[in-house]
Amino acid sequence: MQLAFWILSFIAVFAAVMVILSDRPIVSGLFLLLSFTAISGIYLTLAAPFIAAMQLVVYAGAIIVLFLFVIMLLNQHREAPSKRNKFITFVSVLGAILIGVLIYISLLKSKILLSYTKMSAVGGMKNNVETLSVVMFGKYFIPFELISILLLAAMVAAVFLSKKRV
Amino acid sequence: MMESLLNPQTFMVFKVVVVFISVLTLVALATWAERRGAAFIQDRVGPNRVAFFGKIRIFGLGQPLADGLKLFFKEDLFPLHVDRVLYVIAPIISFIPATMTFAAIPFGKPFVKDGVQYYLSILPPDTNIGILYIFALAGMGVYGIIVGGWASNNKWSMLGAMRASAQVISYELAMTLAVVGVVLSAGSLRLDKIIEAQSGMWNVVPQFLGAIVFFVSMFAETNRLPFDFAEGESEIIGYHTEYMSMKFSMFFLAEYANMVTASGLFVVLYLGGWHFPYLDKTVAGSIIAFVIKLLVVLWSFIWIRWTLPRFRYDQLMRLGWKIMLPLSLINLVIVALFYAYGG
Known part of the structure; x- marks a missing residue:
C-alpha cells in the first residue's frame, strides 16, 4: 500500500505539472484525466472505494469529457507561445512555492490532522x-x-x- | 501440504482466467453472429467459406479466427499526419476498460464449501460499489474514441470523436438515473444484492420504464446502431478511419466486449441475473441461465442493428434529453414513492 501510494502520488503530481507545461490544450486535458485517475487510485489505497468510484464517474468520466468536447469545438491545436518577462516568471514561481509551503505548514498546525479518527x-x-x-x-x-x-x-x-x- | 484444490486463491485465479477467456471468446462469436445474423436478416448467406483443414466448415465459424490472424499479421503503418503518442495510446485506453468491466458482474449463484463462501464474480461483492465500478470504468472507454479521433488529425475522425463525447454525456445521465431506481428497490449498490432482490419478480416488470431507458441508453453507450454516430460507416466512417491492423482490431474488440458487458449488466439489473425457475437450483444451472439470458440480449444488439436505420444527430439529442431523461426521472419518482408509502 505504501508503494502504491508513492507511485500514484508521483503520477498525480507529475500529471498535474504537465497540465500546465503542455502547450497543447487537448494534451493538458488528458494529463488532467491521468491526474484524476491517479487520485482515485489513492482513494482506493485509503480503503474508500465509493469515493474512488465517484472520483472516476464524476471528474474523470463526465467533467473531462466536457472539457475535451469544448477544446475540440474550439479546434485549438497549439497554444500561441506567450512572450513573458523572465523576472515575472521567476517571481511567480517563487510566490507559488511560498504559498504551497504556507498551506503545508498551516495544515500541519491545524486540527484537521488531529481529527483523522473522526474522518475514518x-x-x-x-x-x-x-x-x-x-x-x-x-x-x-x-x-x-x-x-x-x-x-x-x-x-x-x-x-x-x-x-x-x- | 494437503490442501484441497478448491481454496479461495486457486478459485480466484480460475475465475479470472475463465471469465477473461470466455468474454473474449464471446466477442469472437459475436462478430461471427453479427455477420451471419446480418446475412440472415437481409436474406443472404453470409461468410461460410472458412474451413478448418480445408474440409470442416461449421457455418463459417472459423471466420473470426481467420479475421484475427489477418489483422494480427497486417502491416502496421503510421499515417504521416497523426499524433504518434496519442495515436498508439487511444486503442489501449479503449480496450482496457472494456475488458475490465465484466469483473463486477455476478454470473452465477454464490455457494458455500467447507465453510468458505465463494462468489461467482471476480470482484468480491463486499467492496460495496459493484455497479459504480462498472459505470466508472465504462466512462473511461469513451476516451479511447475521443483520443483516437483527435490523434488521427482527420476531420471525419474528429467529428466522430466530438459526436461520441456529446452522446456519451447525454445518455449516461438517463442510464444512471434509470439504475438509481434499481438500486433503490434493492437497497444496495451490490450487484449480488440486486439479483437477490429479484428472486420473486424480475425488475423488468415493476420498473418497465427504467428497463426501456436502460436498454436504449445501452446502445448509445456502446456506440451501436441506431446510435453509432462515432462510427457512422455510411457518412463519416468515424474515429477509426486512420487505424489499421491490430490497433483497429483493439477498437473492434472493445466495442464487442462492451456489448457483452452491457448485456450482462442488463441481465443483472432487470432480468433477474442468474435466477430462472428450476434452473437456478444448482450452481451450474444458474450459470447456464445467466449465459442464456446474456446471449439473448446480445442477439438483440445484432437484431436491432440490422433492423433500424441510424438516427439523425439532432434526433439523437432530442431523444436523449427530452424523452429518455424525463422517462427515467418518472421511473425514479414512481419507485421512490412506492418504497416510501407502499412497500
Missing part, C-alpha cells in the same frame, strides 16, 4: 456508502440541499445566458 467513518471497505449517506443526509442535510439549490441556480443562469434572444 467514511473509510473502510464495508458499509461506507451507508455511513456517507447518514452523514450527508443527516448531519449535513441543510448545507447539502443549499448546495443543490446553488447548482440549480447556476444551471438556470447558464441556460439563460446562452439562450438566443428572439
Whole structure:
C-alpha cells in the first residue's frame, strides 16, 4: 500500500505539472484525466472505494469529457507561445512555492490532522456508502440541499445566458 | 501440504482466467453472429467459406479466427499526419476498460464449501460499489474514441470523436438515473444484492420504464446502431478511419466486449441475473441461465442493428434529453414513492 501510494502520488503530481507545461490544450486535458485517475487510485489505497468510484464517474468520466468536447469545438491545436518577462516568471514561481509551503505548514498546525479518527467513518471497505449517506443526509442535510439549490441556480443562469434572444 | 484444490486463491485465479477467456471468446462469436445474423436478416448467406483443414466448415465459424490472424499479421503503418503518442495510446485506453468491466458482474449463484463462501464474480461483492465500478470504468472507454479521433488529425475522425463525447454525456445521465431506481428497490449498490432482490419478480416488470431507458441508453453507450454516430460507416466512417491492423482490431474488440458487458449488466439489473425457475437450483444451472439470458440480449444488439436505420444527430439529442431523461426521472419518482408509502 505504501508503494502504491508513492507511485500514484508521483503520477498525480507529475500529471498535474504537465497540465500546465503542455502547450497543447487537448494534451493538458488528458494529463488532467491521468491526474484524476491517479487520485482515485489513492482513494482506493485509503480503503474508500465509493469515493474512488465517484472520483472516476464524476471528474474523470463526465467533467473531462466536457472539457475535451469544448477544446475540440474550439479546434485549438497549439497554444500561441506567450512572450513573458523572465523576472515575472521567476517571481511567480517563487510566490507559488511560498504559498504551497504556507498551506503545508498551516495544515500541519491545524486540527484537521488531529481529527483523522473522526474522518475514518467514511473509510473502510464495508458499509461506507451507508455511513456517507447518514452523514450527508443527516448531519449535513441543510448545507447539502443549499448546495443543490446553488447548482440549480447556476444551471438556470447558464441556460439563460446562452439562450438566443428572439 | 494437503490442501484441497478448491481454496479461495486457486478459485480466484480460475475465475479470472475463465471469465477473461470466455468474454473474449464471446466477442469472437459475436462478430461471427453479427455477420451471419446480418446475412440472415437481409436474406443472404453470409461468410461460410472458412474451413478448418480445408474440409470442416461449421457455418463459417472459423471466420473470426481467420479475421484475427489477418489483422494480427497486417502491416502496421503510421499515417504521416497523426499524433504518434496519442495515436498508439487511444486503442489501449479503449480496450482496457472494456475488458475490465465484466469483473463486477455476478454470473452465477454464490455457494458455500467447507465453510468458505465463494462468489461467482471476480470482484468480491463486499467492496460495496459493484455497479459504480462498472459505470466508472465504462466512462473511461469513451476516451479511447475521443483520443483516437483527435490523434488521427482527420476531420471525419474528429467529428466522430466530438459526436461520441456529446452522446456519451447525454445518455449516461438517463442510464444512471434509470439504475438509481434499481438500486433503490434493492437497497444496495451490490450487484449480488440486486439479483437477490429479484428472486420473486424480475425488475423488468415493476420498473418497465427504467428497463426501456436502460436498454436504449445501452446502445448509445456502446456506440451501436441506431446510435453509432462515432462510427457512422455510411457518412463519416468515424474515429477509426486512420487505424489499421491490430490497433483497429483493439477498437473492434472493445466495442464487442462492451456489448457483452452491457448485456450482462442488463441481465443483472432487470432480468433477474442468474435466477430462472428450476434452473437456478444448482450452481451450474444458474450459470447456464445467466449465459442464456446474456446471449439473448446480445442477439438483440445484432437484431436491432440490422433492423433500424441510424438516427439523425439532432434526433439523437432530442431523444436523449427530452424523452429518455424525463422517462427515467418518472421511473425514479414512481419507485421512490412506492418504497416510501407502499412497500
